[in-house]
Amino acid sequence: MSMFPLKVRGAQTARRGKVLVGPVDLDLRGAGTTVVMGPNGSGKTTLLRLLHGAARLTAGQIEWACDEVQARRDQAFVFQRPVMLRRSVLENLMYPLRMRGVARPAALVAAERWAVRVGLDAMLSRRATHLSGGEQQKLALARAMITKPQLLFLDEPTAALDGRATREVEAVLRAARDGGTHLILSTHDLGQARRLADEVLFLLHGSVREHASAQEFFNGPECPQARAFLRGDIVE
Amino acid sequence: MKRMIYAAALMVWAGGAVAQDVMRMAVTTSFHNSGLADVLLPVIAQDLDLEVQLLVVGTGQALKLGQAGDVDAILVHSRSAEEAFVEEGYGPHRREIMYNDFVFIGPDDDPARISEAKNAAGALQAIAQTEAVFVSRGDDSGTHKKELSLWRAAAEEPAEFGSWYKAVGAGMGAALNTASGLDAYILSDRASWLNFGNKGDLAILFSGDPVLFNQYAYLPVSATRHPHVKAELAEKLEGWLTSARAAELINGYTVSGETLFSFNAKP
Amino acid sequence: MGDLWAGLSEAFRLLVTLDSDLVEITLRSLQVTLSALLIGSAIALPLASFLAVRRFRWRRGVIAILNALMGLPPVVVGLVVYVILSRSGPLGVLGLLFTPTAMIIAQVIIIVPLIASIAHQSLRDLWSEYHDLLISMNVTQGQKMRTLLWDARRALLTASLAGFGRAIGEVGAIMIVGGNIDHATRVLTTAIALETGKGDFALALGLGIILVGLAIAVNLCIHWLGRTEQEGRW
Numbered sequence: 001m002s003m004f005p006l007k008v009r010g011a012q013t014a015r016r017g018k019v020l021v022g023p024v025d026l027d028l029r030g031a032g033t034t035v036v037m038g039p040n041g042s043g044k045t046t047l048l049r050l051l052h053g054a055a056r057l058t059a060g061q062i063e064w065a066c067d068e069v070q071a072r073r074d075q076a077f078v079f080q081r082p083v084m085l086r087r088s089v090l091e092n093l094m095y096p097l098r099m100r101g102v103a104r105p106a107a108l109v110a111a112e113r114w115a116v117r118v119g120l121d122a123m124l125s126r127r128a129t130h131l132s133g134g135e136q137q138k139l140a141l142a143r144a145m146i147t148k149p150q151l152l153f154l155d156e157p158t159a160a161l162d163g164r165a166t167r168e169v170e171a172v173l174r175a176a177r178d179g180g181t182h183l184i185l186s187t188h189d190l191g192q193a194r195r196l197a198d199e200v201l202f203l204l205h206g207s208v209r210e211h212a213s214a215q216e217f218f219n220g221p222e223c224p225q226a227r228a229f230l231r232g233d234i235v236e
Numbered sequence: 237m238k239r240m241i242y243a244a245a246l247m248v249w250a251g252g253a254v255a256q257d258v259m260r261m262a263v264t265t266s267f268h269n270s271g272l273a274d275v276l277l278p279v280i281a282q283d284l285d286l287e288v289q290l291l292v293v294g295t296g297q298a299l300k301l302g303q304a305g306d307v308d309a310i311l312v313h314s315r316s317a318e319e320a321f322v323e324e325g326y327g328p329h330r331r332e333i334m335y336n337d338f339v340f341i342g343p344d345d346d347p348a349r350i351s352e353a354k355n356a357a358g359a360l361q362a363i364a365q366t367e368a369v370f371v372s373r374g375d376d377s378g379t380h381k382k383e384l385s386l387w388r389a390a391a392e393e394p395a396e397f398g399s400w401y402k403a404v405g406a407g408m409g410a411a412l413n414t415a416s417g418l419d420a421y422i423l424s425d426r427a428s429w430l431n432f433g434n435k436g437d438l439a440i441l442f443s444g445d446p447v448l449f450n451q452y453a454y455l456p457v458s459a460t461r462h463p464h465v466k467a468e469l470a471e472k473l474e475g476w477l478t479s480a481r482a483a484e485l486i487n488g489y490t491v492s493g494e495t496l497f498s499f500n501a502k503p
Numbered sequence: 504m505g506d507l508w509a510g511l512s513e514a515f516r517l518l519v520t521l522d523s524d525l526v527e528i529t530l531r532s533l534q535v536t537l538s539a540l541l542i543g544s545a546i547a548l549p550l551a552s553f554l555a556v557r558r559f560r561w562r563r564g565v566i567a568i569l570n571a572l573m574g575l576p577p578v579v580v581g582l583v584v585y586v587i588l589s590r591s592g593p594l595g596v597l598g599l600l601f602t603p604t605a606m607i608i609a610q611v612i613i614i615v616p617l618i619a620s621i622a623h624q625s626l627r628d629l630w631s632e633y634h635d636l637l638i639s640m641n642v643t644q645g646q647k648m649r650t651l652l653w654d655a656r657r658a659l660l661t662a663s664l665a666g667f668g669r670a671i672g673e674v675g676a677i678m679i680v681g682g683n684i685d686h687a688t689r690v691l692t693t694a695i696a697l698e699t700g701k702g703d704f705a706l707a708l709g710l711g712i713i714l715v716g717l718a719i720a721v722n723l724c725i726h727w728l729g730r731t732e733q734e735g736r737w
Binding site for chain 1 (some may be wrong): 629632633635636638639640641642646650654655
């Protein structure tokens with residue numbers, strides 16, 4: 001059963017009385033790639049965490065089309081700095097499946113298939129923490145995708161990577177999107193946004209200033225701060 | 237290799253367990269240090285098919301163990317405490333088994349000249365007058381109680397002594413170690429002294445006064461108060477300890493050529 | 504100096520002749536301490552993991568108490584266990600006083616806070632690393648605890664070894680609850696105390712040297728087992 005459409009109504013998260021993000025109103029129909037953009041400190045990471053359920057909802061609602069337990073199971077999160085379990089690459093890949101009760105042989109087959117897909121099949125028995133930054137992020141991506149989530153959050157996944165690794169990660173992301181997974185990706189790399197986005201959320205001071213298709217946004221955003229942002233000006 | 241280690245671990249757990257009657261007896265440190273137990277216990281095991289497990293403690297703790305019912309019998313040497321034990325109903329009776337004697341130990345050069353004393357009281361008075369360093373057990377044991385009663389008999393009060401009187405609160409061996417380290421005087425039972433390995437400059441300086449005789453008595457623990465105690469085994473052991481066979485072994489036991497114990501149980 | 508040499512040669516003599524009493528008390532030392540270590544680890548490690556993962560009201564208090572109990576005086580533990588297990592104590596009917604079981608109980612009480620405290624420190628660090636990932640993967644509390652325990656197993660081995668070190672060299676508590684009975688509850692440490700009391704320093708030192716050697720041997724052995732497991736894996 002699909003989690004979409006997602007309806008967000010007046011959602012906000014606050015800590016010690018200070019509102020970090022919100023109120024946010026949003027409708028996501030669940031196809032393609034949503035790129036979240038905005039200057040540093042605009043609340044991109046917090047918005048992703050809020051939608052994912054990792055930041056506390058202090059007001060408003062986030063409504064999935066299915067029940068919440070299933071919605072939580074059907075999404076995954078890739079962090080800017082990948083978190084590697086202190087295990088082998090293979091064990092890292094199998095971990096989410098094993099935690100869901102998938103038998104070891106089946107998990108093994110899936111893990112090997114995903115390792116091939118992200119080009120890590122030659123280093124299955126290496127310690128994950130010994131991989132390079134790019135390899136770690138590809139592993140994190142494969143580990144997130146192995147449970148076939150309907151929704152994948154990515155928080156600036158290539159911010160710490162060089163050009164080649166970035167290109168490899170983007171290729172995996174495109175394949176995931178074409179495979180039917182909805183991606184919500186935050187980035188401040190304009191080029192990456194242009195390459196991947198189907199639609200754009202522009203964030204400023206914790207609230208959504210513009211929600212438009214990629215074409216509309218990049219050709220002429222409505223709000224003046226977004227125009228300034230696209231020109232490369234400093235936006236405050 | 238790994239398997240060998242697991243096998244070794246298993247063997248560690250499997251060790252022990254012998255099918256035989258077992259009883260527990262609390263004995264005083266001085267009795268145990270004499271080495272007599274090592275002679276008696278194997279013979280008891282043979283004659284009675286009985287394993288006697290010894291808890292080696294001070295007389296005070298031995299009586300406590302009996303009161304709590306944690307042992308089946310006790311073998312101690314402190315008459316008044318033993319009689320109180322029986323009176324309060326913790327044991328059915330008290331049976332005298334044997335005696336040995338206490339001796340005064342001190343540095344070879346004997347600064348207090350106790351070797352010239354006429355009796356035990358005189359020896360103690362000499363120590364108190366010269367304020368020579370004296371180590372006391374200070375642990376409420378039978379030996380400690382004996383020492384206190386000797387001081388009183390000599391009209392001296394240990395509570396009023398200065399820093400030359402050192403109550404160490406330890407067993408006989410530890411107290412002897414301390415005395416050896418300090419070149420001090422100390423009261424010890426003869427058996428513990430003869431078996432003691434760290435004599436240093438110490439030697440026996442005074443002995444032989446009849447008040448220094450040290451009576452050992454056997455007290456079974458009351459089965460009416462503690463139904464779980466092995467009264468039958470305790471009775472069997474009492475029978476053996478008062479037998480002619482025990483008399484022969486006890487009177488015949490020597491250390492460095494000296495007889496330590498005199499059997500005096502009445503049949 | 505003379506005593507030390509005598510101790511060394513005594514240790515050598517005991518080892519070469521495989522003295523049967525020595526073998527017996529050494530095996531009993533191992534039996535008591537390894538049992539206590541197994542039971543203590545089975546309690547302390549999940550507890551440490553629980554404290555790392557769960558946020559509950561008295562968590563800080565529990566951790567503070569555990570840290571304080573690390574320095575628990577063994578004599579006090581021995582005395583309390585003694586009073587409880589004595590025939591006139593609350594658990595007297597079990598008849599456990601002056602048995603190896605009583606010694607194991609006392610040692611478990613002594614080492615659980617130590618193992619739990621050390622384990623908690625490394626698990627807490629690992630948890631701060633894993634926190635976001637495991638939360639996002641939506642795993643259960645039990646799975647979190649097990650993941651931490653498994654991935655920190657080498658650090659936990661060190662925590663357990665610290666517990667072993669404390670238990671194998673402990674004398675105060677097991678002397679009180681075991682009673683140092685020959686052929687029943689005598690172990691290396693209580694035998695050393697006994698021989699020291701008799702003034703037989705050579706034998707006491709010899710036993711001491713064997714005790715230290717045993718502790719080192721077990722440490723090396725466990726480390727070695729841990730390493731072969733690692734090599735098989737990576």
